[in-house]
Each structure stands twice: as C-alpha cells, then as structure tokens.
Amino acid sequence: MIKTPVCDLFGIEYPIFQGGMAWIADARLAAAVSNGGGLGIISAMNAGPDYLREQIRAAREMTDKPFGVNIMLMSPFAGEVAAVCAEEKVAVVTTGAGNPSKYMPIWLEAGIKVVPVIASVAMAKMVARAGAAAVVAEGTESGGHIGETTTLVLVPQVADAVDIPVIAAGGIGDGRGVAACFMLGAQGVQLGTRFLVAAECPVHENYKKKILAANDIATIATGRRLGHPVRSLKTPFSRRYAKAEYSGMPDEELEQLAVGALKKAALEGDEENGCFLAGQVAGMIRREQPAADIIREIFEEAEQVLKGAGRWVG
Numbered sequence: 001m002i003k004t005p006v007c008d009l010f011g012i013e014y015p016i017f018q019g020g021m022a023w024i025a026d027a028r029l030a031a032a033v034s035n036g037g038g039l040g041i042i043s044a045m046n047a048g049p050d051y052l053r054e055q056i057r058a059a060r061e062m063t064d065k066p067f068g069v070n071i072m073l074m075s076p077f078a079g080e081v082a083a084v085c086a087e088e089k090v091a092v093v094t095t096g097a098g099n100p101s102k103y104m105p106i107w108l109e110a111g112i113k114v115v116p117v118i119a120s121v122a123m124a125k126m127v128a129r130a131g132a133a134a135v136v137a138e139g140t141e142s143g144g145h146i147g148e149t150t151t152l153v154l155v156p157q158v159a160d161a162v163d164i165p166v167i168a169a170g171g172i173g174d175g176r177g178v179a180a181c182f183m184l185g186a187q188g189v190q191l192g193t194r195f196l197v198a199a200e201c202p203v204h205e206n207y208k209k210k211i212l213a214a215n216d217i218a219t220i221a222t223g224r225r226l227g228h229p230v231r232s233l234k235t236p237f238s239r240r241y242a243k244a245e246y247s248g249m250p251d252e253e254l255e256q257l258a259v260g261a262l263k264k265a266a267l268e269g270d271e272e273n274g275c276f277l278a279g280q281v282a283g284m285i286r287r288e289q290p291a292a293d294i295i296r297e298i299f300e301e302a303e304q305v306l307k308g309a310g311r312w313v314g
Contacts, residue, residue, distance in 0.1 A: 020070020
C-alpha cells in the first residue's frame, strides 16, 4: 500500500485530501472520506460560525478519524469561522482565496495543522514561513477558484521552493494522476471533482449527472476580468457569464451576475441558472461510488502504475 510522510503527519491511511467544495463538502461527505482512509474536509464557505460548529460536531458523531475545515478567506465570516476552528480544535484547516497568515497564530496555538491552498511559489514560501504544516499546490485544471499555472508546472516548482510537504491538486482523477504527482515531488493529492460523485456527496442529482456526462472539453474558466477566475462546466449560465465578461458590462453588474449561482447548482440543480463548478478531470469520471471505494481504487491503480512504470523506458 502507498504511504508517504503525509499519512503520519495527518494521521490518515492514504495520502489524499478531499477538496473543500462550497455548498457541497458537508459533515457527511467529510466523515465518509475520513472513514475511507483520507482526510475529509468540511467547507465553511460563506456561512456563519453557528453552521460550521454544527457541521464539525456532526462529523465527530460520524467518524473518530481526523478531518479538517476549509475556510474561504474572502468570506465575510472568515474571522468568525477561524475562531470556531480554534475553539473546536479541529485537526486541520485548509484555506483558499487569500493569505491566511493573520489567522495562523490562533490555529497553531490550538494545535491545528494549517494547510493553505496556493497557486504560486511566492505564496507557498510565505505560508511556510508562517508555520504551515503543508501546502496544497493547486493547478489551473481545478474546479472552483483557480490560478494561472498548470499542476504539471506548479507542483515541482513549489516542491523545490519549500521544505514542507506539497499536496498536489488539479487534474487528478485516478491512480495515473496520483502516480504522476508523486513523480513531480508531491507527497499527497487533493481531489474535489471526483468526490462530487461519491455516494455520500449531498450535491443535487443534476450536478452528479452533469459530471458523469462531461467530456474532455466540458469546462470553461470565467471571471478573469475581475481578478478571481473560476472553472465550471459549460452551461447556459457559464456561457451567458462569459459573453457578459467580454461585453461593456460594468464590473459591479458582472459580480452580481454570479451571486447565488453555485447554490442554485448544488442545492437546486438549476441547469439554466446554476454554476456547476468542476475541474477539467470531469471528463474522466464515469460512475458514482462510495467515497471509500473511490479512495481504494485510486491508490490500487497508482500502485500498479508505479510498479509498472519501467516498461516505458529502456
């Protein structure tokens, strides 16, 4: 079985994190991933502290394994949910969409391992100096908020730049992707899109169907004009947004166009007005499975790929 230093660092069986997907990654999914040997993550999204505390306690009822919380630093409640994580002493906090340095002292004091999601070498160095236990180097292939650099290029540069473990994210959907990331210098992986079709994932059935029907060119990146691009499936909403982005629409109106669109997709399955965030790897996903089966299958394949890698070279 594949084991890396990440397993011992976080107390997990397999070196895999579940992505903190807003409106999707709840206590049930996080507990299922943790029970399956990975590190489940609850998304704090834009919700307030009461919601997060409830989810943390619900997860503890469903698993005795470590799990984490993802905090989107652009949230208006970021400071409040940061405090909840410290009070509840969750095992791990992952962060996205910003620099977590201002909150790291309270997390570290509470004994929490902090793992920021980063999209550049500069940010990786900054959070490493601030005391991060590891970083998630997320390539532009990912779903949701994205940077500019691909996983293939970003991961080795980050691995060369910091002395803490690097967890690769973006474009990983099976054991081949895991094996490739290990060769790039990563000690673990984070998957989001693949877990969208986990049996325990609470996302609307229409969302799962869209992931299962996706092909290799099914996603689009929008929002670059506003400085915070996201990747989602091509839908009536994303096409309208892309058209508006390259029109003369003022920035304020463009921002408002996307308000509530992810919730409409994740909770309501609104195929006309919902934003179905997903990574480019969606085209590789073909069936719904329990989270534990997803994890086991991925690492069994990765092990076989790594054992047989020599057949391609002389």
